[in-house]
Amino acid sequence: MGxxxxxxxxxLNRGAWTAQEDKILTEYIRIHGEGKWRNLPKRAxxxxxxxxxxxxxxxxxRPDIKRGNISPDExxxxxRLHKLLGNxxxxxxxxxxxxxxxxxxxxxxTNLGKRVGDPQCPAPTPKHSYENKLKQASKQSNLSTHVxxxxxxxxxxxxxxxxxxxxxxxxxxxxELEAVGTGHQILDIGQLSTNNKLVESDTYEDNNNNHLNxxxxxxxxxxxxxCLTDLLSSDFxxxxxxxxxxxxxxxxxxxxxxxxxxxxxxEQLLQDWTTSSCxxxxxxxxxxxxxxxxxxxxxxxxxxx
DNA sequence: AAATTGGACAACCGCCGGGCT
DNA sequence: CAGCCCGGCGGTTGTCCAATT
Numbered sequence: 001m002g003x004x005x006x007x008x009x010x011x012l013n014r015g016a017w018t019a020q021e022d023k024i025l026t027e028y029i030r031i032h033g034e035g036k037w038r039n040l041p042k043r044a045x046x047x048x049x050x051x052x053x054x055x056x057x058x059x060x061x062r063p064d065i066k067r068g069n070i071s072p073d074e075x076x077x078x079x080r081l082h083k084l085l086g087n088x089x090x091x092x093x094x095x096x097x098x099x100x101x102x103x104x105x106x107x108x109x110t111n112l113g114k115r116v117g118d119p120q121c122p123a124p125t126p127k128h129s130y131e132n133k134l135k136q137a138s139k140q141s142n143l144s145t146h147v148x149x150x151x152x153x154x155x156x157x158x159x160x161x162x163x164x165x166x167x168x169x170x171x172x173x174x175x176e177l178e179a180v181g182t183g184h185q186i187l188d189i190g191q192l193s194t195n196n197k198l199v200e201s202d203t204y205e206d207n208n209n210n211h212l213n214x215x216x217x218x219x220x221x222x223x224x225x226x227c228l229t230d231l232l233s234s235d236f237x238x239x240x241x242x243x244x245x246x247x248x249x250x251x252x253x254x255x256x257x258x259x260x261x262x263x264x265x266x267e268q269l270l271q272d273w274t275t276s277s278c279x280x281x282x283x284x285x286x287x288x289x290x291x292x293x294x295x296x297x298x299x300x301x302x303x304x305x
Numbered sequence: 306a307a308a309t310t311g312g313a314c315a316a317c318c319g320c321c322g323g324g325c326t
Numbered sequence: 327c328a329g330c331c332c333g334g335c336g337g338t339t340g341t342c343c344a345a346t347t
Contacts (some may be wrong), residue, residue, distance in 0.1 A: 013316090014316085014317080014319095016313075016315070016316080017315085017316085037324070049317085051317080051318090052316075052317075054318080055315090055316065055317080056315090058317085059314095059315075060315075060316095102314080102315075102316085103314080103315095105316080106314050107313090107314090109313095109314095110312060110313055110314080111312095111313090
């Protein structure tokens with residue numbers, strides 16, 4: 001017996017969403033939060049498939065989405081990440097705050113794939129240039145296209161350890177995060193750009209007058225205020241504090257054996273990085289995408305071995 | 306000015322894995 | 327343990343629109 005379809009297809013709207021549908025969906029999620037997608041359409045009074053609602057929300061309506069205007073730095077990062085991860089768009093998207101897997105996938109398919117796949121491929125046409133994209137974005141905004149651009153970026157795969165609140169007050173110099181299931185510290189926000197602020201999980205919800213009890217949080221990460229190119233000059237090894245692994249971490253021995261050496265990207269480390277949402281950072285070291293690029297370089301070298 | 310072409314991207318589809326019963 | 331539900335993911339399609347003929 002096969003599983004039932006996610007929804008009956010009869011009588012459901014399909015195709016582009018109307019402003020009214022968007023409003024209904026946004027309002028419903030604002031009140032009830034995400035989840036229960038299958039029942040959502042009925043409860044919200046939408047003639048849409050639950051999956052469709054979820055996709056619409058995740059790829060378009062979510063307030064933390066930054067759409068269009070992919071910068072050259074983001075582009076380079078996408079290329080590197082794709083080289084490392086392949087078509088794992090969701091993983092790639094997690095490294096690009098505000099970007100959705102669908103957007104990155106589309107961007108790759110229409111731009112980067114052709115370019116990267118064929119070294120002889122001619123330079124992008126003017127229509128594809130960054131400058132023109134800026135013009136297009138500007139044009140779109142002038143046409144009052146509803147481009148959602150918020151600073152709050154949800155970091156859905158990072159959780160604060162369930163410790164007393166004082167553990168994660170907004171003292172960035174001591175804040176540490178823990179990746180799901182890894183049991184080791186994953187990120188120190190100490191020297192995040194001052195433009196990047198950690199906010200509690202319910203900030204996002206607050207924006208929607210919601211109040212979920214999730215422990216996950218968001219990182220206020222304004223890409224436009226982070227000069228990615230500034231990040232390209234730091235030494236990646238310095239970013240990693242291998243000694244930060246807890247004593248009962250099974251990997252500690254392996255890692256500590258290399259702690260006195262220039263960083264050699266371990267499989268585990270790479271795995272951590274590719275499966276978590278944050279990079280392990282050494283306190284007092286600037287967070288930057290160039291370092292991610294360096295990490296990718298290391299990962300590429302490792303993969304080539 | 307109309308028809309055609311091609312790019313961009315929103316949306317859909319089917320599959321899969323995890324969790325629950 | 328099997329069956330089911332739910333959500334996530336990647337591939338593909340459909341539609342819109344600007345550029346070109």
